[in-house]
Amino acid sequence: MHNVKTSIRFLGTGDSMGVPRVYCSCGVCSEARTTGHNRRLRSSILLRRGSEELLVDCGPDWRGQMEARGQRMVGNVLITHAHFDHIGGLPELADLCRWTDVQPDLYAPQEVLAIIRRQFPWVEGRLRFVEVESGMEMLGWSVTPFRVNHGKNGYSYAYRFQQGDIAWVYCPDSIALGEAEKRHMQELQLLILGTSFYKEEAEFHTRSVYDMEEACELVAELAPEETWFTHMSHDIDLNNLPELPEGIRLAWSGLELFL
Numbered sequence: 001m002h003n004v005k006t007s008i009r010f011l012g013t014g015d016s017m018g019v020p021r022v023y024c025s026c027g028v029c030s031e032a033r034t035t036g037h038n039r040r041l042r043s044s045i046l047l048r049r050g051s052e053e054l055l056v057d058c059g060p061d062w063r064g065q066m067e068a069r070g071q072r073m074v075g076n077v078l079i080t081h082a083h084f085d086h087i088g089g090l091p092e093l094a095d096l097c098r099w100t101d102v103q104p105d106l107y108a109p110q111e112v113l114a115i116i117r118r119q120f121p122w123v124e125g126r127l128r129f130v131e132v133e134s135g136m137e138m139l140g141w142s143v144t145p146f147r148v149n150h151g152k153n154g155y156s157y158a159y160r161f162q163q164g165d166i167a168w169v170y171c172p173d174s175i176a177l178g179e180a181e182k183r184h185m186q187e188l189q190l191l192i193l194g195t196s197f198y199k200e201e202a203e204f205h206t207r208s209v210y211d212m213e214e215a216c217e218l219v220a221e222l223a224p225e226e227t228w229f230t231h232m233s234h235d236i237d238l239n240n241l242p243e244l245p246e247g248i249r250l251a252w253s254g255l256e257l258f259l
């Protein structure tokens, strides 16, 4: 298994409302309803290595994401935080488990599992809840969770995946990271970072996710080899890409990276 690559597939790259936003008729939302380049489901990635699979986040678009891939089951599941756009698909996954009699592991830090228990008490039992406080081995990677600032929405978790001297981080929801958080994001081959708007004008205390200008500053500081932005709102038009520094690109559903 040493040289087996891990596939990282984006199942969704949208912010909490997805694109199009139901209430909105802006150019990006209108395009998303037609040709669909900008159609973005709620953010999630699917990792695969050999026969093993790990879904990272299971939002309310999970069912459609599975159908779009013709996929009938997922392996285990890892959750970044217990906000609806990241866990809204869990009840449907639990129903699938009931009917197929499979019981995947659901990994998350204890405080995240506690909220999931409160929101969806019937899910435990169908999925096996496993606390990941200090880290664990998954798909041949050492996975380390670290708590990140999520602004007005509290805290989320990001995950660092390490295999020898190869490392990457998935951090879909964060803002204004401090030094302790950034220490987990050093020497990366790949950074997947959530950024909702290009330039967010809302007052800082009302915000929860980096905008692209701020995210570019963070990336300049961390200097990963490659960066992909995800968790993008209807402010971002994939048909009219913003100018970004070399090495930073915008992800789309179906994009597959290999590490």
Ligand SMILES: Nc1ccn([C@@H]2O[C@H](COP(=O)(O)O)[C@@H](O)[C@H]2O)c(=O)n1
Pocket: 015, 016, 017, 082, 083, 084, 085, 153, 173, 208, 209
């Ligand atoms: N306690 C909360 C607060 C918010 N939510 C949901 O999370 C999303 C927040 O979106 P971001 O822009 O900050 O990523 C949104 O869907 C809220 O409904 C929640 O579930 N629990």
